Amino acid sequence: MRALISPAEGNRICDVQEKAFEVAAPLYWIDCPDDCRPDSYRYDGQRFTPIIAAAPATAPAPLPTFNTADRLAAYLRTKSVI
8 A cells, every 4th residue: 555645734645546646746655554544543644553542532511400589599508509
């Protein structure tokens, strides 16, 4: 496989193809791993490294709802707020 590299964008992998084709400067082709994809690898100018995906963010716990002022006050007392 061949990776198309853009040095103007920090060596971003623009494309991956089996066969290279002519491209305009400063883009260039380089051999890459067979499983290389633009969204799964980075090229640092010497080697390809897989991108480690960040864990998905968890949603914050929903805030409690209260239908009366007395229930709200009772809840706040349990939290030592009032």
